[in-house]
Structure formats: C-alpha cells, structure tokens
Amino acid sequence: SQTIHQWPATLVQPVGxxxxxxxxxxxTSNPNLYWYRQAAGRGLQLLFYSVGIGQISSEVPQNLSASRPQxxxxxxxxxxxxxxxSGFxxxxxxxxxxxxxxxxxxTRLSIL
Amino acid sequence: TQLLEQSPQFLSIQEGENLTVYCNSSSVFSSLQWYRQEPGEGPVLLVTVVTGGEVKKLKRLTFQFGDARKDSSLHITAAQPGDTGLYLCAGGGHAGNNRKLIWGLGTSLAVNP
Structure with missing residues (x-):
C-alpha cells in the first residue's frame, strides 16, 4: 500500500x-506531488505541484521554493x-x- | 473570487441532530471530492462523485452531485462527536485549469455530546 511521510511534525524557526x-x-511510481499551506481551520492554498522529477509549477509568488530531486x-x-x-x-x-x-x-511551522 | 463556495462556514450542533453542508460553484467540474480533516492532521478523502445526479452513501453520510455538476451536498444523519472536523470539497477537471483540484474553504463542524 502507498504511504506518505512528512517531517518534521512541528518546527520553530527564527526570522531570516x-x-x-x-x-x-x-x-507508487511517478506520482503527482503537491505542497499546500493552510491557515488555521480554513482551506488549502496550493503552493507548488510537480508531475515529474525536476518539474515544478509554482502557484503563488512567495518566499518559498520547491524541488523534486527523486x-x-x-x-x-x-x-x-x-x-x-508561519502556518500548517x-x-x-x-x-x-x-x-x-x-x-x-x-508540519506546523512557527516563525519567531 | 472563490470558484467553490462552501456553506456554512461554521456549524455547531448537538449529538443526534442532522445537518447538510453545501459546496457550490458557477463552473462545471468533471468530479467532486469530499475530505474530512481533524486538527493537526492532513485531510482524508471521504468520497468522489463523478456523474451528475449521483448519490453516494457512506454509513450516516450521504453525498450528492448536482445534475449540472456544479454543486454538491453532504448530509449527515444523527451526527456524533466523532464527526467533528473540517469538511473540504475539491473540484476536478475545471475548464479553466484541468491540471489541478480547485478547493473550497471548508465547513468547520463541531458536534457536542
């Protein structure tokens, strides 16, 4: 069966x-992969998605990037x-x- | 502009009551998915509906896809505290962008014992 692992579960980081x-x-092989951010108790904002190795589509301009090395x-x-x-x-x-x-x-990310 | 509108945004009911939540759009989708998310966890798929007018039942949950495939509803009979969570709908195969799901903002349900 398929499983997905994401870590860490929580993270506290300083600004910068x-x-x-x-x-x-x-x-599974050759899955589509997605990164979302979710505000507290609300819907999902798609950040990036990938249909294959090295193929990244960015949905919103921001301070983040994504990579798919394997x-x-x-x-x-x-x-x-x-x-x-900060967010989930x-x-x-x-x-x-x-x-x-x-x-x-x-991952619950808190920025201090 | 949100392509998928979910209502109500929040719902608090007593155990044993019935409820219906809605997912509406002016756009046509080839499929509509419902997920439930508990605090601190990722959403979990409940059902996918693909045919206009389709009705699917999952124990006390009944899902319906509108005839025109623009809207969907989720009805819960005799709600229990374990039904508490965020209910999200997501539409697939939207004409504007066929490569990703369109998500609603969710209905937050609290079932009080």
Whole structure:
C-alpha cells in the first residue's frame, strides 16, 4: 500500500533562517506531488505541484521554493524565512492530476 | 473570487441532530471530492462523485452531485462527536485549469455530546 511521510511534525524557526521540509512517498511510481499551506481551520492554498522529477509549477509568488530531486521526494525550502511564512504545511500525492489526493500529517511551522 | 463556495462556514450542533453542508460553484467540474480533516492532521478523502445526479452513501453520510455538476451536498444523519472536523470539497477537471483540484474553504463542524 502507498504511504506518505512528512517531517518534521512541528518546527520553530527564527526570522531570516533557512527552511527545508521533506516529503517522501512509498508504494507508487511517478506520482503527482503537491505542497499546500493552510491557515488555521480554513482551506488549502496550493503552493507548488510537480508531475515529474525536476518539474515544478509554482502557484503563488512567495518566499518559498520547491524541488523534486527523486521520483518520490518533494522538498519545500526557503533561504530566509519571514514571519508570514508561519502556518500548517501539507504534502500530498495523487496518481494523476484531478485524482483524489493523499495527504501527509503536516508540519506546523512557527516563525519567531 | 472563490470558484467553490462552501456553506456554512461554521456549524455547531448537538449529538443526534442532522445537518447538510453545501459546496457550490458557477463552473462545471468533471468530479467532486469530499475530505474530512481533524486538527493537526492532513485531510482524508471521504468520497468522489463523478456523474451528475449521483448519490453516494457512506454509513450516516450521504453525498450528492448536482445534475449540472456544479454543486454538491453532504448530509449527515444523527451526527456524533466523532464527526467533528473540517469538511473540504475539491473540484476536478475545471475548464479553466484541468491540471489541478480547485478547493473550497471548508465547513468547520463541531458536534457536542
């Protein structure tokens, strides 16, 4: 069966520090991969999605970047975190575009 | 402009009551997905509806896709505290962008014992 792992679960970082969140998927090949940010108790904002290795689509201009160095690995990064980067970050995968998505447990990021 | 409008935004009810939440759009989707999310966790898929007028039941949950595939509803019978969570709908196959899901902002449901 397929599983998705996302870590860390929580992270507290100072303003201006770098960021690296990692997501890996097991049990499937060539998945579509997604990074979302979610405000407290509300909907999902799509940040990046990838349909293959090295292929990244950015949905909103921001302080973040994404990379997909391997088929089932998706990384969210920042060189210098801002206070506004605080939030709940979710990684997800699907077999194809528009198909149901399967989510990790999320990372709660707090910027001080 | 939000392409998928969910209502109500918040709902607090007593155990045993029935409720309906809505997901509406002026756009046509090829499919509509419903997810439930509990605090501190990722959303979990409940159901996918793909045919206009389709009705699917999942125990006490009934999902309906509108005839024109522009809207959907989720009805919960005899709600229980375990139904508490954020209910999200997501539309696939939107004519404007066929490569990603369009998400509603969610309905936050609290079922009080």
């Amino acid at each position: 520090s770098p960021l690296s969140l990692e997501c890996t998927v097991e049990g 088929d089932r690995q998706f990384i969210l990064s920042s060189k210098k975190l801002l206070l506004s980067d 970050y979710l990684c997800a995968w699907s077999t194809r575009s528009n198909q149901p998505q399967h989510f990790g447990d999320g």
